[in-house]
Amino acid sequence: MIGCSWRGLLLIAMLQVGAAHAQQASPVPNLNLGDAVVTGFSGTIPPDPTKMSRKSAADLTFINPDGPSARIVDIRQASEKWDARDVPAAKPFDVRAGDVGQVFGVALDDQTAPNIYLSATSAFGLQLVGRGPDGQPARAKLGGPGEGWMKGQFGLELQGGPGSIFKVDGKTGVVSLFANVALDGVPNPAPALGSLAFDAEHQQLFVSDLYTGMIHRFDLKGDDLGHFDHGVAGRAAAQLAPVPFDASARPNIALSKFDTQNPDTWGYAPAGRRVWGLALHEGRLFYSVADGPQVWSIGIQKDGGFADDPRWELDVPAQPGPYQISDILFSQRGAMILAQRAPIAASYDYVAFAAKGEPRVLRYWLENLRKPDNRSRWIAEPEEYAVGFAGDYRNTNGGVALGYGYGPGGALDTKSCEAALWTTGQDLRDDPALQRQLLPGGPLVVHGLQVLPAAPVRPFNQPPWASYSVDYDGAFHDPAATGHLGQVRIWTASCAEGQYDGPGFVAAAAAPVVGGGGGGGGDGPPPPPPPLPNACFASAGTFSCVNFHLVYTLTVTGPGWINTVSAISLTPGVIVPGGQFPLNPANIPVTGAPGSTAVVEICAFNAAAAASGNPYDCCHAAVTVTLPNRSCGILLK
Secondary structure (H helix, E strand, C coil), X not given: CCXXXXXXXXXXXXXXXXXXXXXXXXXXXXXXXXXXXXEECCCEECCCHHHCCCCCCHHHCEECCCCEEEEEEECCECCCCCXXXXXXXXXXXXXXXXXXXXXXXXXXXXXXXXXXXXXXXXXXXXXXXXXXXXXXXXXXXXXXXXXXXXXXCXXXXXXXXXXXXXXXXXXXXXXXEEEECEECCEECCCCEEEEEEEECCCCEEEEEECCCCEEEEEECCCCEEEEEEHHHHHHHHCCCCXXXXXXXXXXXXXXXXXXXXXXXXXXXXXXXCCEEEEEEECCEEEEEECCCCEEEEEEECCCCCEXXXXXXXXXXXXXXXXXXXXXXXXXXXXXXXXXXXXXXXXXXXXXXXXXXXXXXXXXXCEXXXXXXXXXXXXXXXXXXXXXCCCCCCECEEEEEEEECEECHHHEEECCCCCCEEEEEECCCCCCHHXXXXXXXXXXXXXXXXXXXXXXXXXXXXXXXXXXXXXXXCCCCCCCCCECCEEEEEECCCCCCCCCCCCCCCCCHHHCCCCCCCCCCCCCCCCCCCCCCCCCCCEEEEEEEEECCEEEEEEEEECCCCCCEEXXXXXXXXXXXXXXXXXXXXXXXXXXXXXXXXXXXXXXXXXXXXXXXXXXXCEEEEEEEEECCCCCCCCCCC
8 A cells, every 4th residue: 555654655756756757758759760659557646745644645646647648768779788777768758647548558550650549448447536525536446426537547638438549640749539439339338448450451440348358440530340249250260159248247337336446346358258469460360368368360351341250379378377468469470479467456556457477478480380289370389588587587567569679889770670579567677686786777676668689588588688678657666566567569660571580590680789798787798808818717618409599508617616607798799698507517598690709708606605795706708609500490481
């Protein structure tokens, strides 16, 4: 709870800073290539201290209508090397909660100055107010006669509601109500919407409705062109029992059984028909279903309408949890990347909008030969990205996008397509065991964006030393906060495809150009020095492929107190992920172009001495290695 504790007061002060920053944003988007558009909770207004003797701080805390529900993030200039630091990126344009309420889904169209589309959400809680004894709005936990949505919840100033899609004009920044999603004229009562997908070929927009379970399509004038019912038509195609829409289960905020602290009363569609993530690929609309969870697809006809060919694509592993897929994207080479979101949590104190869990960012590829035990066209076991430093590196908030890479000096390289993967997340730099390495790179509590090379998957870049993070609101607030971010989209222009980057394959064209190599939070190496003269150990190593990943197996001979090594690459284009590797031998992941030669700096030390926090001895050596003239991947046709 937000109370009169030091934690609550600190949170209030930090949110004030974030709100002040938001008010300085430009009134015009001025979206540049490589910029991100990201959605997130808009923050709160601090309580009036004079009233806190009668009510708790949470009772007196309201959504900040001037806070950013969506914003443009500019990181065209990052640091010289990928080293997990927090990048103080500019946020040149904000969309106010007072205009659009809370939003999750985001889409960009294909105009020269892209228009931004945003969908209303309940992912950041549902907040009610009534009239207090003093005539002012008073928070309400339960529905009842006269209760209504809190200002900043659903874009009420633009006549919006739970089913609203908003449009931000790419040239002027003017925000307008694009459409209200309704079924047979009946509006969405509370659960709101899921994801958006722009169809450039047919100039239309798809949206998922978390109340009805329908997928609607709209032309760019905001007219509803029809809907698809997965719960009936989709399931029938797989000979599954239908799960029809049940209008009698409609929630009502005028009744006391509507509980803002219990999402089960909010009216979400049953899992068998609840659709969220959307993405277009090769003439089909891919969509996620909560039951399983699963991914399905349906064809899009020449006129833009839904075909009569729904198809089950795959079941997503239910471990470590049956988290719904809230975002889907495809790479140029056909990789399907999925972002999960932990279950929605009610949060009267605005802290936890998602349950504790381990939501993942997963990558699937089509199989070359379908295996007998796998009905799907896709590989049975997905690849996984490491997201954030907390826990088991599974800290996504359910948004994912592909963007450009970065060249020498950290400048955006718009010729390096799909080289960086972006995801929304929480606790992105928070690992107590690595605080010493992470602190020089900025705050540990970062809720916002993580950007990392798109090619390497776990166990490469684990933990994700080769990454950047960007805080959403600059508040660096409560480490207990969960689920405060939504989706992210990057404005990119088409460019030539790189080399094949299929399962387990690591190619120079598929990974961002980097300078200097890994290391933690700004504690990495200076520009490449000459070979170090103070080596106090001898080493030998060989390369091998382990689970399709290139590993340099290093053996060290030296003083008896040496039991661990760390390694960083001093050669641009070759990545060593950082971290510690126990001896003997040490298995060090390496990412780089086949046949390239690199200088890797090795630091050999005693792990217990390093963990003590005191200065410790470290023997250095610069080792020159030549990567095998072949990849560890399998080229699939």
